[in-house]
Amino acid sequence: MINFGCIGTGWITASFVNSAQATGKWKLAAVYSRRAETAKEFGAKFDVTTVHTSIESLAKDGDIQAVYIASPNSLHYEQAKVILAAKKHVIIEKPATSTVAEFEELYALAKDQGVFLLEANRHIQEINFKVLQQNLSKLGPIYGASLTYASYSSRYNNVLAGETPNIFSLEYSGGALVDLGVYPISFAVALFGKPKSQSYSPVIIATGADGGGLITLQYEGFGVAINASKCYTSTAPSEVYGEKGTFVINAVTDIERVTFLDAKSKQKEELAKEKAKLNLQEEAEEFARIIDGGDGEAAKRLEELSRIVIGITTDLRRQCGLVFAVEKL
Structure with missing residues (x-):
C-alpha cells in the first residue's frame, strides 16, 4: 500500500483518489490546500x-x-521540486511543467533523489490503447491518422463573460494545447514516436491564450492531423490509416471501441476489451507497479514520451507567439 498526499482539491484529484484507492494499492493519507478548511472538506x-x-x-x-x-x-514545477527534494515519489498532472528547462531539472532531481517522477498521461495506460498498440501491425505501412479531442469547456463561458480562468491564462501556463492537445499528441507519440516536424493553427481567444485549433505532426511518409479544442466540440471519431485497413477509435481517452476495418474485404473486427470501471484506474495500477517494483525502465520510457511531448508543445507555442509568464522572467 502506497500512502500518498495530494495537492489540488478539484474534480481531477477526486477522480485520481477514487481510481487509485480502487486498485487496493494506494491510500490517501494527507491533503494540501492553502486554506485549511478547503483541505479538511476534501479530506472528509x-x-x-x-x-x-x-x-x-x-x-x-x-x-x-x-x-x-x-x-x-x-x-x-516549484511544488514538485520541494516534494522530490524530500525523497518522495511524484505523480504530476499533465503538463508536468511549463518549460523544457523545468522538465529537465525535475527529472534530474528525481534521479538524484532515487524517486520516481511520473506524468499522468492516463489514456496511454488504458487497456484499449494498449490493444491498439499491440495490433498496429494489422495496418501494414502507415498512411496517416486523424485524432480528435475537441470538447467545449464550461470555463470558456467565463472567458465569454470577460473573465480569465487559470486554464485559459498564459499567466498560469494555460491554453487548450497544453490542456487537451497533449492527449492526442501523446497518443500519436506513443504510437509512432517523435515526429520530424509539427505545426499549429490556433484559435486565439480573448485571454490571449489558444482556445483550440488544428495541429499537424509530420512523420516520415505520413502525417497526423489533430483537432483539439476547449472552445468548440467535435463529435468525430479518431482513425489510424494503413495499407491494409483502418482503425476507428471512439476517442483518444476513455477508449471503448477499437474497430479494424479491412481495406479489401470491408469486414469489421472489434478488438476492444472491457476497460476499468474508473477512468484513472489503469494509470494508478501501472504507477503503483512501477513504484512498488522499482521499474526504472518503464519509468524511463514514460519520461522520454513526456520529453518529446513537451518539446512538441513548446515548439508549437513558439511558432504561434504563445508565451507563458514564466518564460518572460
Missing part, C-alpha cells in the same frame, strides 16, 4: 484528517511516500 470525503497548508509541511510528512499534484500548471 475520503476519511482523511491530516491536512497541510504549506508544501514544505506536506513534504516533511513521514506518513506518505508519494504526492499527486493537480494544481494550476504554472505551480507544478
Whole structure:
C-alpha cells in the first residue's frame, strides 16, 4: 500500500483518489490546500484528517511516500521540486511543467533523489490503447491518422463573460494545447514516436491564450492531423490509416471501441476489451507497479514520451507567439 498526499482539491484529484484507492494499492493519507478548511472538506470525503497548508509541511510528512499534484500548471514545477527534494515519489498532472528547462531539472532531481517522477498521461495506460498498440501491425505501412479531442469547456463561458480562468491564462501556463492537445499528441507519440516536424493553427481567444485549433505532426511518409479544442466540440471519431485497413477509435481517452476495418474485404473486427470501471484506474495500477517494483525502465520510457511531448508543445507555442509568464522572467 502506497500512502500518498495530494495537492489540488478539484474534480481531477477526486477522480485520481477514487481510481487509485480502487486498485487496493494506494491510500490517501494527507491533503494540501492553502486554506485549511478547503483541505479538511476534501479530506472528509475520503476519511482523511491530516491536512497541510504549506508544501514544505506536506513534504516533511513521514506518513506518505508519494504526492499527486493537480494544481494550476504554472505551480507544478516549484511544488514538485520541494516534494522530490524530500525523497518522495511524484505523480504530476499533465503538463508536468511549463518549460523544457523545468522538465529537465525535475527529472534530474528525481534521479538524484532515487524517486520516481511520473506524468499522468492516463489514456496511454488504458487497456484499449494498449490493444491498439499491440495490433498496429494489422495496418501494414502507415498512411496517416486523424485524432480528435475537441470538447467545449464550461470555463470558456467565463472567458465569454470577460473573465480569465487559470486554464485559459498564459499567466498560469494555460491554453487548450497544453490542456487537451497533449492527449492526442501523446497518443500519436506513443504510437509512432517523435515526429520530424509539427505545426499549429490556433484559435486565439480573448485571454490571449489558444482556445483550440488544428495541429499537424509530420512523420516520415505520413502525417497526423489533430483537432483539439476547449472552445468548440467535435463529435468525430479518431482513425489510424494503413495499407491494409483502418482503425476507428471512439476517442483518444476513455477508449471503448477499437474497430479494424479491412481495406479489401470491408469486414469489421472489434478488438476492444472491457476497460476499468474508473477512468484513472489503469494509470494508478501501472504507477503503483512501477513504484512498488522499482521499474526504472518503464519509468524511463514514460519520461522520454513526456520529453518529446513537451518539446512538441513548446515548439508549437513558439511558432504561434504563445508565451507563458514564466518564460518572460
